[in-house]
Amino acid sequence: MVDQQPTPGQRVERLRRQAGLSRERLAGLAGLSPTTIKFIENGRRSLTLRAAQQLAPHLGVHDLGDLFGPQVALSLDGRPSHPAVDDVRRALTAWHITIAGEPETPEYLRGAIDSAWQTWHTSRHQRTEAGVILPGLLDATQRAARLHTGDARRQSLAQLAQAYHLAQAFLAWHGDRELCWLTVDRGMAAALDADDPLAIAQSIWYAAHLLRAVGRGDEALDRLREARGLIEPRVADGGVEWAEMLADLHLCAALTRARTGDQGAWSDWDAARQVVERALPEGYVGLRTRVSRPLVDVYAVMCAVDLGDPDEAQRRAHALDPASIPSTERRGRHYVELARSADLEGAREATLHLLTRAEATSPETVRYSPAAQDMLGRLSREAPASIRAEAADLARRVSAPES
Template identity: 35%
Template structure:
């Protein structure tokens, strides 16, 4: 066989930026018109970039393309092996190894009795409280999780009646859910999926509707954040079909997780640039929230009447509706969000809104407030990292300085 008849080696020559962009876009199932709309460009501009007819965009545009296509390492898009910047994964937390060891261990024998379900419930509630109240919430939760995981696993193994087993599995599922919050956006995606799957298995064994809904809610997020929108929708819709018959008589806990799932459907629709569907699901979630007491705040999902304003900002931002996202940010009152990390997340969404609306200085000021609320939230948030990196290249010296100072705090630049 002649050399010309051989299958081309895709790695023999460097792949141009435009080709990499096209491969990523097609693998995500995003059309040129949709990507163009989200970037504020024309479809012909996207086609010309992909075809190499026009030069590689500047860094701010590259970063936005990377965000939309969920490119985790910037070098995968640029081809520059010297530009390894992981946009959507934060640093490995010092407690990650200990948490991973506890998750991976399955001892078959034990020389002690498992704690009671009530004891585990109190510890788990304290862990959730710590997650919401501590600015260094990953550190605090990372210290509590290893023993909590081991004891919950032990309780599930030693349960000797059907009701006890179901109760133990419900707690174990929730412990894995807390673990997923800790593991998320850290450099061990296999561990994240292992935790998500174990949470769902334990939830199903528990036959507890709230546990099943929470496990599905977190699994949908994991799928969506990896770019698997169809899988995210499948999990969300199946969970909602399961919960729907229970809602007329549901308590606040089950109602909250149903509302959280409704918003997840809207969030995924917004990521798909499906405007009508996104706002339609937000409306359904808001109606569910209004059925809850005014002061209700779900400890796991944060679902509440108070959170719907923040959710509206997220939908508008994901749809790249700059003006609408700023209007929603002005309406939302982040002070009523009881959780530090959730307040910080809302500040990050506000910052995205301001940047979309052409207010980068306000965006940076808002990210500073997110850092004050919960440093370990913003350090692991890919959107915040992208905005900061982009503004370190700003034309204005004062903005570059502010962005660089924040980049140092986030560990993106050396001091």
């Protein structure tokens, strides 16, 4: 009889106990939530390569095989990649050494950026459509920033920062990490050169998401506080864009805290709610950010899920009509968050139903979401026989490249 190897979660628990760490202490050190540690240990959540890399230094692990075991093969190519990533990469790394001709006007660039963000939020296949738009958009904004002078150059630089932000949104789930960092750095550099507080705050918002994703949540919160310091003094006398940006900064901070198990997330979330309710017109929807009353409610669900409170997530979701979410991409992600909440409770039929709704809303959101792929993988292997075939069929549908 062959001895049964411990699961990755059991290995994490054993090493944690040997190190004399509580789940809360390990979570704080690794930049994860205590609930995430709990569910990894009891098998309710897979140990991802990213989580393993965050945990390893604090568990005394120098070889990830000590966490995954000899029976687990790790592939560096396991992350799905969109076919347009190569074209976007070329646009990001094409340096215009010599440049001539008439640049597009800042007004034209703003219209083009707004149109691209509208496509991102309304298309069911937003990554495919953004992949078509981005190379030309990056080229046009890069050229304008080089060829214009004075105020026109500063305006062009602010639009260039937005083009880099759209590239980051496109690359976030299926691009090389180095490319994501490149978009963050380039976007911040363009915003600082523009000397535009709104552009700088937006760049910090995007940087904070990536900092959080790599376990640097404290640094993300520090940067977000700096950004609020730029925006808050201007909200009273500025236009709605300033209030929209302030609310988005609070929402980003709330999610960052929630991802590390910090109940202070609700304070930031409530600050965002108050800004939206007091400073933005009824029915307002941010063109690029989609900041709105429904989006604030979406973040409440996300925070509850990341804090490991499925009851609160379901309570928050109960009054939120998904049709009111002003973004197809966000609506697809909302269904994934609801699936995560059901998954936390072990409700596999509900998890599959919600992932199916997410796929019907935005197939690419499910295909490229690490959380969705993790849930589908486990459902395909472990769900009751009555739904296992359905889960496997959904996994096959979303794994096939879009034609």
